Amino acid sequence: MSEPLTMAMPKGRIFDEAADLLREAGFPLPPEFDDSRKLIVDVPEADLRFILAKPMDVPTYVEHGVADLGVAGKDTMIEEARDVYEVLDLKISECYLAVAALPDYKKTDINPKVASKYPNLATQYFKEQGEQVEIIKLNGSIELAPLVGLADRIVDIVSTGRTLRENGLVELETIVPITSRLIVNPVSYRMKDVRIDNLIERLAKVVEEEEA
Ligand SMILES: Nc1ncnc2c1ncn2[C@@H]1O[C@H](COP(=O)(O)OP(=O)(O)OP(=O)(O)O)[C@@H](O)[C@H]1O
Ligand SMILES: O=P(O)(O)OC[C@H]1O[C@H](OP(=O)(O)OP(=O)(O)O)[C@H](O)[C@@H]1O
Numbered sequence: 008m009s010e011p012l013t014m015a016m017p018k019g020r021i022f023d024e025a026a027d028l029l030r031e032a033g034f035p036l037p038p039e040f041d042d043s044r045k046l047i048v049d050v051p052e053a054d055l056r057f058i059l060a061k062p063m064d065v066p067t068y069v070e071h072g073v074a075d076l077g078v079a080g081k082d083t084m085i086e087e088a089r090d091v092y093e094v095l096d097l098k099i100s101e102c103y104l105a106v107a108a109l110p111d112y113k114k115t116d117i118n119p120k121v122a123s124k125y126p127n128l129a130t131q132y133f134k135e136q137g138e139q140v141e142i143i144k145l146n147g148s149i150e151l152a153p154l155v156g157l158a159d160r161i162v163d164i165v166s167t168g169r170t171l172r173e174n175g176l177v178e179l180e181t182i183v184p185i186t187s188r189l190i191v192n193p194v195s196y197r198m199k200d201v202r203i204d205n206l207i208e209r210l211a212k213v214v215e216e217e218e219a
Contacts, residue, residue: 011054012195012202015069015077017062021187024099025078029053032209054202066091066190075195075203081185082164086125092196094207095189098214102166104128104182109153109175112160122152123162132162132182150174 016022023041030036034053048057060068062080066089069077077091082104084093104125122143123129133140143158150170152158162182165171171178189210196203 011049011051011056012076012199012206013056013058013074015058015060015065015074017065017078017080017187018059019062021062021078021080021100022059025097025187028097028099028210028213031213032206034209063087069190069192072192072194075192075199076206077190078187079190080187081183082125082128084188084190085183086128088127090193091190092193093188094191094196095211095214097187097189097210098218100187101185102164103184104162105165105178106132106160106162106180106182107150107153107165107171107176107178108160110177112153112177112179115159119160120158121160121162122149122158124149125162128182129162150176 016025026036026041034050034055036050036053040048040050040057046059048059050057058068058074063083063086065074065077065079066083066087068074069091070089078097080100106121119138119140120143121129121133121140122145124145124147126142126144129142143152145152149161149163152161153176154174160179161176164185165178168178189207191203
């Protein structure tokens, strides 16, 4: 018996949509999979082992080869810049990254501060814009930063726009659209290519059908 393929799944909002896609692709994930507190879940019927990680950590597990595959937001992929193959746009968890501020925000050259959960991405973005800013790394509730004067702008995810609206913030620029991606460890891809190719094909078919 060969080892099962190991897939790193992000806990949180991507999880349900990713699990649905896998089920639609014919992988028999048990119902308790969705609510379990277990961090390693074997599904021998599907020849798969799942490891459940923080969304931002999924590319790390895949890069190190402890997971053959994973599901990660494009935001995470840009921020983490890990050495993994991005093989399929799953077209789930759609949102985008934007710069936002209070409506009375005025651009200043004196010590501009930007709060974000994505310091690398934000640094790169402002560099491309030719603007020098100080990035303040936060781990969540980013919209709070301009409200309390920690930063004058933020770089964060926007989906419905509700969080910006309810906190009286306005969007200044759109940076990049985001969806979740299927990622693969380069060595696994070479060693287990038939099973990985099969999984990619099955998921690609479901994504295509959902789009039609
Ligand atoms: N409001 C949103 N709507 C749709 N997709 C989102 C939204 N916020 C984030 N995402 C996508 O879902 C991914 C995971 O987000 P989630 O909020 O579950 O975890 P997280 O904020 O990274 O982790 P945690 O809250 O556990 O620190 C993000 O990397 C992004 O691709
Ligand atoms: O446009 P919306 O639909 O309002 O979604 C955007 C919000 O969702 C995410 O936050 P999350 O809920 O993950 O909380 P966090 O700030 O703690 O990361 C993101 O960071 C925004 O704050």
